[in-house]
Amino acid sequence: MNAPVPDTHGSVGIVEPKLLELDQGVTLQCGEVLPRLELIYETYGDLNQDRTNAVLICHALSGHHHAAGFHSETETRPGWWDNCIGPGKPIDTNRFHVVSLNNLGGCHGSTGPRSVNPKTGEPYGEDFPTVTVKDWVKTQAMLADALNIERFAAVIGGSLGGMQALQWAIDYPDRIGHAVLIACAPKLSAQNIAFNEIARLAIKMDSVDGSSDEALPGLGLARMIGHVTYLSDDSMGTKFGREVKSGDIEQGRDVQFQVESYLHYQGSRFAQTFDPNTYVLVTRALDYFDPAIEHNDNLVDTLQPATAKFLVISFSSDWRFSPERSNEIVDALVAAGKSTVSANIVSNMGHDSFLMDIPRYFTVLKTYLASVADELDA
Amino acid sequence: MRIDLKHVADFVEDNARVLDLGCGDGKLLEYLQESKSIRGYGVERDQDAIESCIQRGVNVIEHDLNSGLDRFPDDSFDIVVMTETLQALESPRTLLRELLRIANRCIVSFPNFGHWRCRFQLLFRGRMPVAEHLPHAWYNTPNIHLCTFRDFDEMCQLEKLEVVERSVIDPKYRKVTSKSALSNLFGTTGFYVLGRGK
Numbered sequence: 001m002n003a004p005v006p007d008t009h010g011s012v013g014i015v016e017p018k019l020l021e022l023d024q025g026v027t028l029q030c031g032e033v034l035p036r037l038e039l040i041y042e043t044y045g046d047l048n049q050d051r052t053n054a055v056l057i058c059h060a061l062s063g064h065h066h067a068a069g070f071h072s073e074t075e076t077r078p079g080w081w082d083n084c085i086g087p088g089k090p091i092d093t094n095r096f097h098v099v100s101l102n103n104l105g106g107c108h109g110s111t112g113p114r115s116v117n118p119k120t121g122e123p124y125g126e127d128f129p130t131v132t133v134k135d136w137v138k139t140q141a142m143l144a145d146a147l148n149i150e151r152f153a154a155v156i157g158g159s160l161g162g163m164q165a166l167q168w169a170i171d172y173p174d175r176i177g178h179a180v181l182i183a184c185a186p187k188l189s190a191q192n193i194a195f196n197e198i199a200r201l202a203i204k205m206d207s208v209d210g211s212s213d214e215a216l217p218g219l220g221l222a223r224m225i226g227h228v229t230y231l232s233d234d235s236m237g238t239k240f241g242r243e244v245k246s247g248d249i250e251q252g253r254d255v256q257f258q259v260e261s262y263l264h265y266q267g268s269r270f271a272q273t274f275d276p277n278t279y280v281l282v283t284r285a286l287d288y289f290d291p292a293i294e295h296n297d298n299l300v301d302t303l304q305p306a307t308a309k310f311l312v313i314s315f316s317s318d319w320r321f322s323p324e325r326s327n328e329i330v331d332a333l334v335a336a337g338k339s340t341v342s343a344n345i346v347s348n349m350g351h352d353s354f355l356m357d358i359p360r361y362f363t364v365l366k367t368y369l370a371s372v373a374d375e376l377d378a
Numbered sequence: 379m380r381i382d383l384k385h386v387a388d389f390v391e392d393n394a395r396v397l398d399l400g401c402g403d404g405k406l407l408e409y410l411q412e413s414k415s416i417r418g419y420g421v422e423r424d425q426d427a428i429e430s431c432i433q434r435g436v437n438v439i440e441h442d443l444n445s446g447l448d449r450f451p452d453d454s455f456d457i458v459v460m461t462e463t464l465q466a467l468e469s470p471r472t473l474l475r476e477l478l479r480i481a482n483r484c485i486v487s488f489p490n491f492g493h494w495r496c497r498f499q500l501l502f503r504g505r506m507p508v509a510e511h512l513p514h515a516w517y518n519t520p521n522i523h524l525c526t527f528r529d530f531d532e533m534c535q536l537e538k539l540e541v542v543e544r545s546v547i548d549p550k551y552r553k554v555t556s557k558s559a560l561s562n563l564f565g566t567t568g569f570y571v572l573g574r575g576k
Contacts, residue, residue: 330439331449337395337417341432343440360425367432 010086011078012044012093015069017109020146026104026139032129035118039143040109041065041101044085045093047149052376054149055091055369056140057081057100058157058164061226061282062274064108067100068093083357090365091156095373099147104139105131105281113277126277133160133289137167141175151175154372155308158182158354159321160282163289166329169306170291178372179308180365183318183354185325186299186332187290192320196283199225203276219276220267227266232317232350299332309339311368313361315353316346341368383409385553386459386485389543389571390414394456397480399443400463402427404436411436444468447476455481462567464488466520471533478539478574487569490546492526492562511566527562530570540573 017040025035042065047054057067059080068085070078085091085098102110105128113128144152155165155176162184169179188196199222206218228236240259247255295301310333314326323344333340345361347353353361383406390396394416398407401420404427410416420438422428431438441449444467458477464470465488477484489511490496496507506516514521525533527546534541545553546565553569554561 327449334419334437334439335451335454340419340437340439341428342438343428363429364432367429371432371435 010088011082012069012086014073015042015044015066015071015079017042017065017071019109020143022139022142022146026135026142028129028135029132030130034104034111034129037104037111037139038109038115039101039104039111039139041099041143042067042069042079043100043147044068044098045087045096047097048376051149052151052153053095053097053373054144054147054152055096055098056144056152056155056168057085057091057098058136058140058155058161058168059100059103060157060159060161061279061286062223062270063161064106065100065102065110066108068098081355083355084362084365090362090369092366092369092373095376096153096369099143099149099152101140101143103131103136103282105278105285107275107278112275113281114275124277126280128277128281130284130288131281132285133163133167134171136164136285137171140164140168141172144175151177153376154178154180154369156180156182157184159184159351160286160289163286167289167291169308169310170302173305173307176308177375178311178368179306180311180313180368181326181329182313182365183315183321183326183351184312184329185321186292186329188287189325193287195225195229196287199223200280200283203280206276216264216268217271217276219274219279220264220271222276222279223270223274224263224267227263229320230351232319232348234317234348235350235352238348299328300335303332303336303338306336306338310341311365312340312342313354313364314342314344315349315351315358315361316344317348318351318353320351382551382553385545385547385569386410386461387413389483389485390416390457390459393417395454397421397450397455397458399447399458399460399477400466401431401436401438404431404434404438406459406461407431407436408434443473447473447480450476450480452479453481456483457481458484460484461487462489465522465524467523470523471537474533474537474539474572478572482574483542484572485570486572487547487567488525488530489521489567490527490562490565491524492528493566494563497563509566527565527568530568534570534572538575540575541570542573543569543571545569 020039022037027033063080066079067081068079087094102108105112107114113124117124155168157165162181165179165181168176202221203218243258245256245258245261249255292299292302312326312330314323330342343364347358349356392414396416396418398420401422404420407418407420421441423442428438458481467473495509499505499507546561547567548554
């Protein structure tokens with residue numbers, strides 16, 4: 001049987017990743033220097049003559065550069081945000097030139113723990129230096145320089161990606177027109193950090209003798225923990241309920257619930273493709289993110305340099321980064337006198353809502369970005 | 379909207395920070411942005427209205443006024459505007475206090491339940507009033523706290539508010555500054571500019 005042909009309706013179609021080599025290296029926030037680095041990225045839609053219609057997509061914990069389209073005719077799954085990026089979609093490639101990269105420290109082609117450390121000739125592994133949201137934004141700006149993009153019409157991200165968009169507005173006020181922050185928070189709560197630490201510990205347990213499970217290594221367990229926090233009680237109830245996959249619940253023997261099976265599958269699949277050191281690095285970057293720390297914990301003062309206009313979107317059932325966390329950002333933006341639109345979308349899908357094509361969510365995003373594109377055309 | 383945008387603009391200073399509670403489609407803020415260069419924010423809970431605000435390029439915060447205004451600090455705005463919204467709130471008195479905590483000036487407008495058509499329908503027909511300025515039937519009206527001008531005047535006294543301006547809008551949408559008792563009979567909409575008082 002032939003492989004299914006990807007549906008290219010509203011799709012950017014076949015895309016090819018590109019690799020940027022930055023031989024000038026970069027000094028990271030922690031003080032360490034990476035003598036050279038590579039960033040893998042994709043672009044969708046044409047850059048206009050004035051080079052003003054570029055939009056940067058910042059990915060979240062497990063994301064990467066492949067946000068839309070297909071890498072080949074035979075690829076069955078499109079990029080991770082394909083429902084949102086493409087011709088006629090909320091991030092409309094007929095109007096915007098979309099840039100999407102794999103962040104530094106990632107495991108999908110940009111320099112990261114799997115890359116060779118020039119000092120040792122071996123992969124960095126767990127010795128890869130600490131990378132922060134600020135470092136990501138800095139290296140994203142280096143990518144923009146290389147692409148000769150002086151200013152992004154918008155920087156867009158969900159979750160950890162939203163944090164990058166926020167950092168962009170603070171660190172490069174002249175280089176960003178709009179910041180779109182989706183299911184985001186100004187910093188992690190103790191509960192958020194706690195979940196991240198449990199995930200990291202699950203990964204570290206692998207190095208303890210005999211504790212590693214080949215079918216489900218620590219990274220898989222870490223993903224299971226994370227995954228539960230991305231969903232809601234309601235959505236898990238709807239999807240799985242108490243449905244039993246195997247075993248006899250009346251006798252209480254060898255029972256496996258559907259939800260268990262699902263999480264095992266998600267965990268082991270993730271562990272096959274993702275790098276445990278990247279997972280540790282990215283969760284650390286999440287934990288450390290707190291732009292207001294340089295301003296006596298005053299988010300209003302922190303946001304003062306920003307000149308971008310902001311769109312902040314949250315989801316009612318998101319308990320990882322709840323609407324109240326988005327409101328902290330919104331209220332600080334209002335107090336700082338920044339242009340702001342906020343929307344709270346009713347959804348039962350938890351934090352993962354930001355990846356779903358929820359009609360009202362996409363309408364808000366589409367309406368807002370259409371006005372951004374209109375501004376450029378005016 | 380029953381009151382003219384210009385009526386509001388008369389009381390808004392250039393470059394003022396304006397909070398418009400229940401901003402609807404954002405027309406007032408758009409008008410004030412253009413005519414007074416204000417920095418305005420709308421607060422709205424209706425999805426379609428929020429869409430319109432985005433299209434107009436007006437700042438809008440999705441928020442339900444019935445959940446309170448704690449998120450807006452004391453004196454964070456120069457003026458708060460709330461047109462045709464007071465009567466639909468769960469706690470209008472509490473909210474009125476909040477308005478004058480957030481700014482030392484507020485503009486409030488509301489439909490007059492003391493208008494003669496309302497009185498007539500209740501008195502002679504024994505029916506809940508339905509009029510041009512109060513178009514809903516009793517079972518689907520969002521207006522759960524209706525009042526007359528006299529009621530509102532009493533509230534301003536109770537709260538010791540400074541009444542900077544008290545006008546009524548007549549059925550031809552003209553603003554009439556009137557202290558006469560007849561205004562409570564013939565005015566459809568009340569237009570009040572209030573201050574904190576002493």
